[in-house]
Each structure stands twice: as structure tokens, then as C-alpha cells.
Amino acid sequence: MGASETPEWARLNREHWDEKVPVHVASEFYDLAPLRAGEGRLYPVEEAELPHIAPEGWQGKRVLHLQCHFGADTLVLAQRGAEVVGLDFSMPAVKQARALADELGLADRSRFVCADLYDARHALPQPESFDVVYTTWGTIGWLPDIAEWARIIAWFLKPGGRMYFADGHPAAFVFDDPRPGAPTADLDGGPARFPTARFSYFEAQPLDLDEGADYADPDAELANSRTVEWMHPLGQTLTALIDAGLSIDFVHEHDAVPWQMFSVLEPRGDGLWGWPATPWLPLGVSLGATRREH
Template sequence: MKKELHEANRHSWNAATVAHNSHKGDQAAFFRAGGSTLFPEETALLGDVNGLSVLHLQCNAGQDSLSIARRGARVTGVDISDEAIDFATRLSAESGVAARFERADVYDYFEAAAARGERHDIVFCSYGTLCWLSDLGAWARGVAQLLKPGGRFVIVEFHPFALVFDPQWKFHYDYFNAAPVPEEGVGDYVAESGDGLIAADSPMPGVQDFRNPHPSFEFTWGVGQVTTALAQAGLTIERFDEYPYTNGWKPFEGMRDLGGRRMAPPEGMPRIPLMYALAACRA
């Protein structure tokens, strides 16, 4: 586990989170009006969450956490970024949607939560979370440990095959890579995706030409590594689905909206897996 790189990522996410939320307008009003940031894939996999305890790992600024809470769940959101958790806490108070948020490195949270006997019906994470994990096995064991018997783990994630490309669809990154990948910092992917990642009616200009002053470090995990880690942690994989589109995110040039903010490659390009979803349960 590379905690010094986690700390570097914390600083990078603190800077990026301010830029991201600057484009999203009055999010409290959006939630007060009944809004939700969940896509159909998450809603279907989560199922009926009314009355259930849901742990949302790497929850970012809490928008999806509050969307789950609106459906009747008791939600705890955890994220490494101070800015993200501060924003999520304010958004919960201002929107009137109750949820609890805690700032912590996910591995530290696993240790503390296990020590106090914490258990949940569902552990959930989504969209760009696994690349920030330096120890996949420890993560999978932590997820399993915090599930009640019969509890479920649900993840919707960008497909690692898609992440071998640069923004111009040229092969650039190794799919099989055991070393941390240094980056210039978490970018403003919200601005780059335009209305793709804005659930409100119209995006706000917000921060312009954002450049992150803090470098970041990512980790590459293939589909086989993810499924194996969860299985070795004692979880039974119930389903695994792949999708030829991304929800909201436009990481590559020429991406087009298929409807419902499902972003696909340009016309004429062969379909490839850009996103996947997995559900697993604890016996």
C-alpha cells in the first residue's frame, strides 16, 4: 500500500473538486426539486434500497450518495478529499437529503469500521474509483468485511480496456501495468464532458482552463484482477455486464450521445467495452 501516493492524490482531488463543482450550478436546488444523478445502470443494480444501510466508497462530492439516500437508504459516504466531503456535507444540509459523510483514506476507513463492528446491506462505488487503489486485494477484503451476511457489493466502472487509449484514440497506456502511473493531476473532466456530467438543466461556465498544481498517481487493474480479488475475499459474483458506452464522460475525441447521456465512439468505429458493472454478494 502506497500511502504517500494516496496523500498526493488527496491534494490533487482537493484542487480538482473545486473546479468540478463550479460547473454544476445550484445543486441543492436540484436535489430539493427531486433530482437524481444516478444512471439507469446503478439504479437497476442497486435495486430497492428503501430502509437499507448503504456504504458509498470514494463518494466524491456526495451527489450519488444523496441520490441513493433520496430512495430511502441510510447512506454513509467516504472519500479521501477534504473538499469533496466538506461539499457533500453542505449539500446534504442545504438540500434536506440526510446522509453521513466521513473524510478518510478508504483503507483507514476499513480498519476503523471493522474495529467498531460496522456492517452494511450494500457497499457501492462507481466511475473512476478503482484506479486510485494501490492494493486491490486489501480493498476487496475490506469491502467483504463491511458487508452483512447476504449483503451485496455493487460497482459501475469505466472499462480498463478503454483506458489504454489517449484522447485521440491512439494506444498509449499498458493494460497490464503493475507500477503507479504518474499524471499531471486530476483534470477538469466535468468541463471537458460538457453537459454529459451535468445532471442539471444547463452547465455553468465555472473555473476556466483549470490546471491542477498537484500531480496524481493512478493504478491499473484489469477485469480479471478485479473479479479475482473479490472472489478471493469470499464474495460470490452474481453478474458482470459490459457496455459499449460511458455514462456522461467524454474522454475521447468525437464521442457522441446515444441518448440519456450515454457516450459512444464516433460513427464507423467498432464497438468496444467502455464501461462495466458488477454485483457480488456475501454468503
């Protein structure tokens, strides 16, 4: 999209994420120490499932990381031998990713491209050239057209190539923390600020939100706090991938995610946040898919 053609939702979301970049780079949430030590790690969900995506390892694999933010996860895969391309719509994020790649000595097998996801085929005209398309945590909620997202993934994958996706579970996105003054609820062990329903699971209209807090730094106050997001039911996402030419290999639901989605969640000690007692609702979902040969 050209600058004059950028819709308001895309402008608002880009300004929001541009402002987040320095906050995230400086935060403890994005701990870059292991990556800088040559021992970058992904979250436990990915570490458990990615061996099924690349069972022979990452050496020499061509990986496209969509909505890569400032490239930390992209460069973890580069450290493991992959040739990576990261794409993000935030130029501050892309500049930070390039600087991080230079610092880590990974610039020779990494490339970072600034483009809106829906412009990916123009910004990176390499159809059927990637072994893996990787996209995780906080991605599709920013996209209005999930069918086109799936077609873009299929366009970049080689026949037989694999796709890996992990994100918050759409059922969890129905809920939010209760408003101030709302009564607490018993959560297997005492009163807690239990999530309450806020959105429809099947909401098709964009959600115009204004929330100044940041998940990586609770003390940060974002000036560009207004965002526009979308709900995508799980069946819609799976069907879009199938219609685009992918076969679903697995779908896993998780009772923990990498950020404090609700105030009642507690850190598990492995980088994930989960329920304080009996898991009540899936918080995350992940899937693997393969582009069909024909």
C-alpha cells in the same frame, strides 16, 4: 495513514481531488438541480442494474458509498430511503457533502466520513453492518492494492449483503487520444481522432501522469495536475472479490460511460458518452456481487 506516513502518491492524488471539488460543484457536468428538486437520478447504467441489488427498494437499507466524492450519488440513495454513509479522502469533498445533505434535509439519514479508503476499517469500525456497498466511476484506478479493496468491502458487508461497482473498462484505459499531429483514422463514417494504445493492460507499476484538464470542466486548469494511478485487469478485480468472500452475480460491459473518455466520443443525450458509429471497444464495466454466508 498519519500525515507523516502519507506516501507521495496519496498526497498528490488528494491535492488533485481537493482542487477538483469546487470545479465540480460549479460545473454543468454535476447537475444538482434534480437532486435539489427531490428527484435525484443516477446514470442509466446504475438505474438499470440497482433494482437487482436492492429488489425490495432502498427504504431502510444501510448503504456504504466508498470514494463518494462530494456525495451527490450518495444522497440520491438517501432520497430513496436508504441510510447512507459516504467515505472519501478529500476533506473539501466531505465538507461539501455534509453541506449538501443539510441543504436537502437529508442529514438525519446520511453521514460523511473523511478517510483514506485503506483506513476505512479504523475510521468506521462497523464490520458486517451494511446491506449494500456502492462504488462507481473513477474509483479503483486510484488504488494500488485491489485485493485489500475487496477485503474492505467484504468486511463491511453483512452476510448476504450486496456490492455494486461500475467504472471505466480496463481495456479502454489502455488507450488515449492520439498526440497532436497524429493522423486521423476512419471510424465508420469519416476521419476521427481515434484512440491509440498508450499503456499496457497488464502494467503493474504505478502510472505517473500530469494532465491539467478536468473531465467536468474543459476550461478548468488544475494547478495540482500530477496524479498517480494504477491499471487493474478485469480478471484481477473479479478474483480479488471472490477471494475476499464474495460471489459474483453479474458482470456487464458497456459501450458508453458518463464522461468523454476520448475526444471522438459523442453525448448520447442520457448523460453517457458513446462511440459515434459502431461500438469498437467496451468503455465501461459493472458488476454485482454478494457476500457469501460462510
